[in-house]
Amino acid sequence: MSTLFTRIAKGEIPAEIVYEDSHVFAFRDVAPQAPFHVLIVPREETAGLASLPDEGDHLYILNAARRIAEKFSLDSGYRLVINQGKDAGQTVQHLHAHLMAGRPFAWPPG
Ligand code: 5GP
Numbered sequence: 001m002s003t004l005f006t007r008i009a010k011g012e013i014p015a016e017i018v019y020e021d022s023h024v025f026a027f028r029d030v031a032p033q034a035p036f037h038v039l040i041v042p043r044e045e046t047a048g049l050a051s052l053p054d055e056g057d058h059l060y061i062l063n064a065a066r067r068i069a070e071k072f073s074l075d076s077g078y079r080l081v082i083n084q085g086k087d088a089g090q091t092v093q094h095l096h097a098h099l100m101a102g103r104p105f106a107w108p109p110g
Pocket of ligand 1: 004013015027028029030031032039082083089090091092093
């Protein structure tokens with residue numbers, strides 16, 4: 001059984017893919033929390049940070065974030081977030097990073 005995000009990668013669930021390579025894919029979040037909000041997802045179905053293997057597609061998330069930021073000229077800044085577990089609000093059990101931009105972000109985060 002594929003995860004929701006793998007089904008998006010396969011085109012079974014519609015989403016606007018903004019970037020992909022052999023390790024990761026990225027698409028716009030259905031409920032954006034910023035003017036620019038995409039999810040960067042490793043092709044391997046790792047549930048989250050807590051079960052991360054030492055090697056794998058997740059190692060390419062940061063490079064993808066930099067490439068997406070360049071592609072969309074996110075020159076004034078952006079935030080990369082990974083939610084792990086209940087307290088962090090993780091809702092999809094397939095590791096993903098949120099890349100958000102287009103507004104100022106508070107610190108500390110809520
Ligand atoms: P989490 O809460 O696990 O860190 O993030 C999951 C994200 O997936 C949420 O921001 C949510 O809006 C997004 N999401 C959930 N279902 C879908 C979907 O079917 N399509 C898209 N594009 N995003 C989704």
